Amino acid sequence: MLHDTPNITHVEFISLLVAGLCFELAFAFQVAELRRSAQAAHGAAATGFSGVSTVWVMGGAALSAVILIWRGWRFGLWSLPLSDYFDACLLLAILLTGLWLWFRWTRQLKTLAIFLLPMTGLLILVGGILGVAGYRNFNTANPWIALHIGSILIGTVCFAAGCVSGLGYLLADRQLRSKKENWPLPSLARLEAFNRHAILLGFPLLTIAAITGIFEALKYPQSMGPDWYWSPKVILTVVAWAVYAPLLHVKLTPSFRGARAAWLSILGFALLLAVYALAGFG
Amino acid sequence: MKSSPVLRMVGVNHRTAPLLVRENLAFSEQDCAAALVRIAELYPQSEAAILSTCNRVELYVAAGPHGPTLEEMTAFLAEFQEMAAADLRAHTYQHEDRAMVEHLFQVASSLDSMVLGETQILAQVKQAYVRAAERKTVGTCFHALFQRALAAAKDVHDRTELSTGRTSLATLAVALVQRVFDQLGDKTVLVIGAGKISRLVLRQLGALHPRKILLANRNPQRALDMCGAAVMECVDLAHLEQLLVEADVVLTGTGATEAVISVDMVRKLLKARQYRPMFMVDLAVPRDVEAGVGSLTNIYLYNIDDLEKLADENRRRRGDQIAASLEVIQEHAEEFLHWFSARNTGPLVKELYANCHRISNAELAGLLAAHPEFTPEQRQALAKTLHRVVGKILHQPVSFLTSKAPSHEQAHLAAAMETLFGLGGKTDGGRAEASAAGEKMDPSPPAKPDAASSS
Numbered sequence: 001m002l003h004d005t006p007n008i009t010h011v012e013f014i015s016l017l018v019a020g021l022c023f024e025l026a027f028a029f030q031v032a033e034l035r036r037s038a039q040a041a042h043g044a045a046a047t048g049f050s051g052v053s054t055v056w057v058m059g060g061a062a063l064s065a066v067i068l069i070w071r072g073w074r075f076g077l078w079s080l081p082l083s084d085y086f087d088a089c090l091l092l093a094i095l096l097t098g099l100w101l102w103f104r105w106t107r108q109l110k111t112l113a114i115f116l117l118p119m120t121g122l123l124i125l126v127g128g129i130l131g132v133a134g135y136r137n138f139n140t141a142n143p144w145i146a147l148h149i150g151s152i153l154i155g156t157v158c159f160a161a162g163c164v165s166g167l168g169y170l171l172a173d174r175q176l177r178s179k180k181e182n183w184p185l186p187s188l189a190r191l192e193a194f195n196r197h198a199i200l201l202g203f204p205l206l207t208i209a210a211i212t213g214i215f216e217a218l219k220y221p222q223s224m225g226p227d228w229y230w231s232p233k234v235i236l237t238v239v240a241w242a243v244y245a246p247l248l249h250v251k252l253t254p255s256f257r258g259a260r261a262a263w264l265s266i267l268g269f270a271l272l273l274a275v276y277a278l279a280g281f282g
Numbered sequence: 283m284k285s286s287p288v289l290r291m292v293g294v295n296h297r298t299a300p301l302l303v304r305e306n307l308a309f310s311e312q313d314c315a316a317a318l319v320r321i322a323e324l325y326p327q328s329e330a331a332i333l334s335t336c337n338r339v340e341l342y343v344a345a346g347p348h349g350p351t352l353e354e355m356t357a358f359l360a361e362f363q364e365m366a367a368a369d370l371r372a373h374t375y376q377h378e379d380r381a382m383v384e385h386l387f388q389v390a391s392s393l394d395s396m397v398l399g400e401t402q403i404l405a406q407v408k409q410a411y412v413r414a415a416e417r418k419t420v421g422t423c424f425h426a427l428f429q430r431a432l433a434a435a436k437d438v439h440d441r442t443e444l445s446t447g448r449t450s451l452a453t454l455a456v457a458l459v460q461r462v463f464d465q466l467g468d469k470t471v472l473v474i475g476a477g478k479i480s481r482l483v484l485r486q487l488g489a490l491h492p493r494k495i496l497l498a499n500r501n502p503q504r505a506l507d508m509c510g511a512a513v514m515e516c517v518d519l520a521h522l523e524q525l526l527v528e529a530d531v532v533l534t535g536t537g538a539t540e541a542v543i544s545v546d547m548v549r550k551l552l553k554a555r556q557y558r559p560m561f562m563v564d565l566a567v568p569r570d571v572e573a574g575v576g577s578l579t580n581i582y583l584y585n586i587d588d589l590e591k592l593a594d595e596n597r598r599r600r601g602d603q604i605a606a607s608l609e610v611i612q613e614h615a616e617e618f619l620h621w622f623s624a625r626n627t628g629p630l631v632k633e634l635y636a637n638c639h640r641i642s643n644a645e646l647a648g649l650l651a652a653h654p655e656f657t658p659e660q661r662q663a664l665a666k667t668l669h670r671v672v673g674k675i676l677h678q679p680v681s682f683l684t685s686k687a688p689s690h691e692q693a694h695l696a697a698a699m700e701t702l703f704g705l706g707g708k709t710d711g712g713r714a715e716a717s718a719a720g721e722k723m724d725p726s727p728p729a730k731p732d733a734a735s736s737s
Contacts, residue, residue: 176461177576179588181595187464188559254556258580 008086008131015067016131019093020124022060027117029053034114034183054104057117061097064090064124085279088153089127095157096120103164108186109194115164126277144219148212151205156272158202159244163269165195166262173259192258195265199247206244206272210237233278240271287329287423289382289622292355292374293340296396299373307363307370309334311413317362318417324358325349329424331414333389335406337396342386344423352376383427383618387611390435392444399445399600404435426621434614441610444603446596451589452482454596455563458584459487459531462561466492472529473497474519475536479565479586483533498525500536523547527554532562534570545574548581563589623684623692630696631680633705638676642668 030053068090096116103113169191175182185191217228228234246253247261256264294307309317314332321330327346333339341355350358356374360367377385388394390407411428414420420428439445463469471492473484476499488495498519517525526532526548536542543562557580564571564585576583646668650661683695699705 172461176458176582179584179592181592185461187460188462189464254553255579257557258559260579 008128012067012071013128013131015063016090016124016128019060019063019067020121020128022056022063023093023117023121023124026053026056026060027114027121029056030114030117034111057097057100060120060124061094064093064097068094084130085276086127086131088149089123089130092153092156093120093123093127095153096123096160099157099161108190109165109168111183111185112164112168115167116160119160119164144212144216148209148216151208151212155202155205155209156276158198158205159265159269159272162195162198162202162265165191165198166265169195169262170259170266173262188258192261195261196247196250199244199265199268203241203244203248206237206241210241213237231278233275236271236275236278240268240275243268243271287344287346287349289343289379289423289427290345290350290352290355290376291340291342291378291382291385292352292359292376293333293338294370294373294375295338295340295394298375303370303373304337304339306365307339307359308336309339309363313362314410314413315417317358318414318419320362321350321358322417322419329414329421330419331410331424331428333407333410335403338389338394340389342382342424342427344421344427352378380615380619383615384611386427386431387434387615388608390431391438391607391611392435393438393604393607393611398597398604401439401445404432404439407435408432422625423622427618430614430618434611437614438607438610442603442606444600444607446599451479451565451586451593452486454589454592455483455533455565455584456486456490458563458582459561460490462559462582463530466490466531468493469530470494470496470528471531471533472525474522474532474534474542474570475499475538475566477535477537477565480533480535483563483565487531487533492531496525496529498522523551526551526560530558530560532560532571533565534562535565536570538566538570539568541572542570543572543575545572545578548575548578552579552581565589627684627692627696630699630705631684634680634699634703635672635676637703637705638672639669642672 033053068087071087096119100113100116100120103109103116168185169188171183172185172188172191175185176188186194213234217234221228243264246256247264250257250261294304296304299307309332314334317332318330321328321343325343325345325348328349329344329346331342333342339359341359343350343355345351356371356376357367359365360370385394386407390404392398392400392403395403407428411420411424411432414424459466466487469492471484471487471494473480473495476497484495494515496515496517498517498521500519522542526543532543534542559580559582562571562575562581562583564583567586569585571583571585573583573585575581643665646665649664650656656664679699683692683699
């Protein structure tokens with residue numbers, strides 16, 4: 001039996017589950033589409049599932065937007081539809097939908113879009129759990145916090161793109177080594193270049209988020225406690241930052257390219273997700 | 283039916299005839315033109331086209347009155363190419379009517395080709411059609427037939443996966459290179475040895491405009507002669523390690539009995555290469571590159587067996603598409619045969635309807651003359667009723683006739699109809715009388731033989 005909490009009403013929660021279901025259905029249809037196109041070399045075949053998955057993704061994103069706007073109205077935060085982790089997850093899901101659409105419309109990277117859907121579905125789920133767990137106002141009226149959260153959100157989209165291209169790279173590498181033509185994927189060179197560009201964009205944003213976070217922790221020591229620098233959230237953020245750093249300097253660290261870079265971009269994104277989970281539940 | 287052509291073909295292909303026979307029978311461009319002219323002289327009321335490729339020679343004819351029989355077509359081919367008819371007959375296949383249509387559609391769709399799914403045959407069929415059209419040896423029937431064959435072939439390629447997946451080793455190798463590198467504009471290709479397949483691959487890679495092509499061979503001048511302009515720079519094989527540092531794509535095809543590139547050699551070079559990806563294609567037997575090289579970081583190695591396996595897999599996938607392709611062909615064949623049937627039987631059906639309506643109109647005229655008291659509405663209703671009766675009586679026989687594909691059976695049915703209903707000038711007695719009476723009558727609603735024939 002669902003009960004309304006100060007943070008989330010059961011209507012919002014059910015809507016959230018429906019949005020998550022939309023993304024999962026889109027994922028199922030896209031897998032079916034990929035299986036069909038994989039029968040032909042390099043994705044020549046067109047299937048009717050393509051349009052269906054787009055409809056479900058757009059449906060999920062539209063529902064997420066409606067929930068976000070509704071909550072903005074309910075909390076009187078029209079200036080920025082962002083009050084806590086629940087809203088942040090919803091906004092991130094919408095941003096990832098934008099990234100998904102971009103992948104779909106980019107012929108060479110089309111196949112990669114599939115990796116974003118389970119990621120978006122997971123975000124929706126985490127958002128729902130965090131929403132039920134409690135309400136924590138971000139206080140976005142503070143420009144430092146607004147900058148902190150904004151850079152985290154946009155940086156996360158960049159790192160998600162890096163993670164997706166990393167997954168694509170590993171899959172393409174595996175296909176080449178197994179000497180089979182299964183999934184139609186972009187070339188390794190394109191995937192590697194895309195991965196590097198995504199991290200090149202995300203890394204400064206992560207750095208800004210870390211600096212503004214440290215600034216806030218120093219300014220308001222009560223928010224994270226006196227030993228904030230030993231908190232798992234901070235340690236994992238530093239580790240993630242250190243993971244991404246060598247990927248920016250291929251000339252200096254040539255061994256961090258190819259499959260290694262792909263693994264690191266996946267690891268970095270996983271660490272960031274862990275940071276968000278710790279921040280939300282902490 | 284006296285003017286309906288019979289569709290016939292005679293031919294040989296790679297399955298029925300050895301290379302020697304195909305070579306002797308092959309028609310050059312000039313031969314085709316001369317042969318078509320000769321057929322037009324011999325059989326002026328027939329349509330003809332000749333399809334001659336390295337794997338097949340086929341003569342297609344829409345035989346009109348006094349058109350060639352299958353035997354005469356075989357004899358014509360043999361005589362034209364100065365072969366013994368008996369020798370040729372042992373290797374030919376022949377098709378008529380529906381079988382001929384289906385065969386042509388299958389040929390155009392490459393279902394009958396040596397390499398299933400190849401698209402060159404489509405252009406060759408088109409060329410055969412255009413050539414015949416230029417010599418004016420095709421008419422309404424062959425225009426429709428060949429255009430439908432080309433449409434069927436395109437439909438097969440669009441709706442099935444018959445032509446997907448590469449089957450030649452050279453194109454496969456180039457496609458694999460493109461799975462590693464998007465474009466080769468800033469890449470260096472190193473070719474070691476200059477075998478036949480290497481040259482084919484190199485020719486295709488050259489079309490992608492790599493930054494540099496290096497050719498390493500024990501005899502550089504010979505290699506240069508063999509590969510010609512495609513090679514930009516000949517280098518000494520003694521500096522192999524240095525070349526491997528520079529190369530992004532390596533093609534090897536030497537006749538060496540031992541591996542030219544070892545795992546240790548490449549491992550040692552990884553750092554110097556800054557771990558850049560390298561794609562290696564080993565086309566030599568025995569192998570030039572040790573198998574372990576393919577396991578090194580960012581190094582991808584394919585040998586001739588790997589390429590063969592991929593080609594086989596693609597061939598198998600294409601084979602799985604045969605049933606789907608035949609379904610598409612069947613749809614097109616049915617549509618063409620329906621048109622052809624209606625075209626053949628149309629005049630007969632039209633005449634049949636016209637005769638019956640004339641008779642009914644004559645009878646109606648007599649009845650109305652005997653009953654002047656009938657109102658105009660009653661006269662109109664009687665005329666419409668009679669018209670419907672004629673339509674309903676003729677519907678069954680006409681539908682049965684037009685539903686048949688062009689065949690001997692249809693010809694027999696049509697002949698029987700001509701005799702039974704006195705069509706095609708078989709009898710004039712009753713028709714003249716009916717015609718005379720009909721002319722006096724108000725014109726009845728026009729018969730729709732075309733509509734009936736297509737129902």
